[in-house]
Amino acid sequence: MTEFLGTEDTILFPSCMDANAGVFEAILTKDDVIISDRLVHASLVDGIRLCSAMHDTYKHSDMDHLEQKLQMFQDKGLRLVVTDGVFSMDGDAAKLDKMVELCEKYNAMLLVDDSHATGFIGKTGRGTHEKYGVMGKIDIITTTFGKALGGATGGCVSGRKEIVEMCRQRARPYLFSNTIAPVIIAGVLKVLEILSATTERRDKLEKNTEYWRKGLTEAGFILKEGDTPIVPIMLYNAKLAQDFSKALYDEGFYAIGFFFPVVPQGQARIRTQISAAHEIHHLDRALEAFTKVGKKFDILHKTKQEIIGKYGM
Numbered sequence: 001m002t003e004f005l006g007t008e009d010t011i012l013f014p015s016c017m018d019a020n021a022g023v024f025e026a027i028l029t030k031d032d033v034i035i036s037d038r039l040v041h042a043s044l045v046d047g048i049r050l051c052s053a054m055h056d057t058y059k060h061s062d063m064d065h066l067e068q069k070l071q072m073f074q075d076k077g078l079r080l081v082v083t084d085g086v087f088s089m090d091g092d093a094a095k096l097d098k099m100v101e102l103c104e105k106y107n108a109m110l111l112v113d114d115s116h117a118t119g120f121i122g123k124t125g126r127g128t129h130e131k132y133g134v135m136g137k138i139d140i141i142t143t144t145f146g147k148a149l150g151g152a153t154g155g156c157v158s159g160r161k162e163i164v165e166m167c168r169q170r171a172r173p174y175l176f177s178n179t180i181a182p183v184i185i186a187g188v189l190k191v192l193e194i195l196s197a198t199t200e201r202r203d204k205l206e207k208n209t210e211y212w213r214k215g216l217t218e219a220g221f222i223l224k225e226g227d228t229p230i231v232p233i234m235l236y237n238a239k240l241a242q243d244f245s246k247a248l249y250d251e252g253f254y255a256i257g258f259f260f261p262v263v264p265q266g267q268a269r270i271r272t273q274i275s276a277a278h279e280i281h282h283l284d285r286a287l288e289a290f291t292k293v294g295k296k297f298d299i300l301h302k303t304k305q306e307i308i309g310k311y312g313m
C-alpha cells in the first residue's frame, strides 16, 4: 500500500471504519483541533468523537470557510484538517491542491479518507492526491480494501512514518482487536499488482462514467456535479426516492434511494455507481430503464423547484 499510495509507511486495520476509529485518538490530545468538511463519512465522525481534541467544521468544500477556521485556531497545538477524497453521497472530489496549500500556509496537517478513490481516481488510480498532483503531500490517508481493491473488508492508515508509528503504539482497534485476515491481504496484494501493471480498468471506468453522466443529463435528470463514478440523481423527496428505486427494480435495476438521515433533509436521491465491468450495452439498457421510470414520475427536464413543487421535500 505504501508504494501504491506514494506514502512513507502503512498500518493495516480490519476495516477503514477501524482505521478511522483509531487514528485520531492515537495522534491528538485535548490541546489540538480537528477541522472537518461538513459532509465527511460517518466513520470519520465517529473516530473524531472518540478523541479528546476540539472539533469544528467548515462548509462543504468551501475553501474560504476552511481558511477562516484555520486562522481562528492558530493558538491550538496541532490543527488537523479532515476530508473525504471523493464524497460518498455526492460523488464530488475534495479540492486537495487548494487544501494542501492552505495546510502549508497555516501549519496544519491533512487527513484524507480516500475509500471512494483508491484504485481508480487519478491517472494511474492512486487516488484523489494523484488527481490533484499532491502525491507525497498528504500527511495521512485512510482507505478501505472493501471497495475498488475488492477485499470485501480491510483498511489502513498510510502516511508520515511517525504518524503510522504512533498508530502502532496507540490505536485501540489495532491494539485490542484481531488483525485483518491473511486471505484478504493475499487478495489485495494481487489486486495492487494488477492495478500497477495496467490502467486498463480505471480507463474503462472513466469512459463508462463519462458515458453514464452524459446519458443521464441528456435524458433530463438532475445530477450532482462531479466526474467520479458515484453519480447521484437528485429527487429531493424521500418517498419519491423509494418509489423510484422500486420502479427501477421492476425494470431489472437495483439502485437504492438515499434519504434523511443518510443525506440532509430534502436532498433525497438515487445513488448510481458505475463499474469497469459494465459494457456500453449495459449502460444503454440502464439508460432506457431510468428514462422510462423518469417519464413515469414526470421528473425529466424539470427544475429542482418543479420536482419539489410536485412531490414536496
Ligand SMILES: Cc1ncc(COP(=O)(O)O)c(C=O)c1O
Residues within 6 Å of the ligand: 014, 015, 016, 017, 018, 041, 043, 084, 088, 113, 114, 115, 116, 143, 144, 145, 146, 153, 154, 155
Ligand atoms: C469514505 C468511507 N470511509 C470509510 C468507510 C468504511 O469502510 P470499511 O467498510 O472498510 O469499514 C466507507 C464505507 O462505506 C466509506 O465510504
